[in-house]
Amino acid sequence: MLVGMTAMAPTRTVPDVSFLLDRTSHVLRTRIAAALAEIGLTARMHCVLVHAVGEERTQAQLAEIGDMDKTTMVVTVDALEAAGLAQRRPSSTDRRARIIAVTAEGARVAGQSQAIVDRVHAEVLATLGERDRGIFLRVMEGLATGHLAESVETPGPVRRARQRES
Template sequence: MAPTRTETDLSFLLDHTSHVLRSRIAAALAEIGLTARMHCVLVHALEEERTQIQLAELGDMDKTTMVVTVDALERAGYAERRPSATDRRARIIAVTETGEAIAKRSQEIVDGVHRDALQSVPQDEREVLVRALNRLATGHLATPAESAQPARRARERAK
């Protein structure tokens, strides 16, 4: 006989909704020729001068995925690798004018997907939901547990 569940399956709820949200963002960004990773790199590179390594950390990307992503951005004319103004040894990712325009558009798309998701929750529950998720993300669930067998984090395939 299966054990009786005593708590809500929070893992399923968070995993499922996160997966569906990511798939909707991916589909919406694909309409303008971007991936979520490309969007992430453009937006974070526009915030301040950042190296490829810094952007990879912000986007939770490994080095290979980051290189592929920046290569795609360069081919599209949205970004370029340049020497850092503060460290001659470092290369930063600089966003072109065209890249800045597509980043603005992609942020509008991502914001719209997020807005649509939140609009499916009754108005009086939205703020509570967001506040509770922020508390989890910055509190109890802010840092993964150390483990000999760490949980794999879902990643999208690079295109």
């Protein structure tokens, strides 16, 4: 046992990439959530709508696309149904499966919400110069499809950044 000695923090030898990605991702999610709240949607509702429009996708498929657990997905689809934006229907290819069908109003709102998300993304990218914007997008695409494309197994659950939804 050390008494009266103060341990020194280890010296960082490379930039804290985890912090940079986590922080910017969190702030971007809050901006998108605030912008979508103006039309009464959450980011999850937006995700389900845009991925269900014109597609025959099950609730499980949409949950996987949106990285949602079953309970969150059920609550999200319930909210979309209550708002008249989507309906659960039997699949045309598998009578045991139910798909999420977007209503005409839901398709209109999906277009509106995609325009909002695109605007927020454009605002972020506009803060970079044209040259840096191209480099940034190439680098991020390279990470997302390369070294950071797949999660690795961990001995315990990995805590995800908290998301607040309106």
